Amino acid sequence: EPEVTQTPSHQVTQMGQEVILRCVPISNHLYFYWYRQILGQKVEFLVSFYNNEISEKSEIFDDQFSVERPDGSNFTLKIRSTKLEDSAMYFCATSQVTHGTGELFFGEGSRLTVL
């Protein structure tokens, strides 16, 4: 069964460092998303991406965050200068259609720990 894969599964970094989280979407999916889940808290929407551009972003997704699909396969989330409060599980999700009616397929997540 096709699946969304994310790397790394766990990354530990120092505050102020740049981090890149990678996601390989399911091959025929067109819509890509990043969500994050701070330990024990709700799953929060960060950004959606379609046709090589951001289609929507939340108030969490400030200037320190960026997304791109540099090679047509990987979908990356970059955090330029990490803060302690960025420690969370980051989930990539993809869908064939806009998820108003379709299903989101999630990766297993990348756990980011900022020290």
Added chain:
Amino acid sequence: GNSVTQMEGPVTLSEEAFLTINCTYTATGYPSLFWYVQYPGEGLQLLLKATKADDKGSNKGFEATYRKETTSFHLEKGSVQVSDSAVYFCALSEGNDMRFGAGTRLTVKP
């Protein structure tokens, strides 16, 4: 704005007990409603969905009915198993905006 409120956990049940996890929503239009499940160490998986009022989503013995009059989408299962132990998330989607509830952890004991 759109939001989802779901029953706080944790919920602990014995095997074969009846499960209800409450979910209510606030939306400006006509959203689709979802239940996602997160098993330990895994990502979220779609459990069931309903895209319009009075629709019933069902999967693996779980059911939820989209009730517009009460703005609810409660998750039910008649007889839970140990393997149902997980975190359950209610979610609402309108256009390109999907919002999740805080999650309810379910533990089923043998």
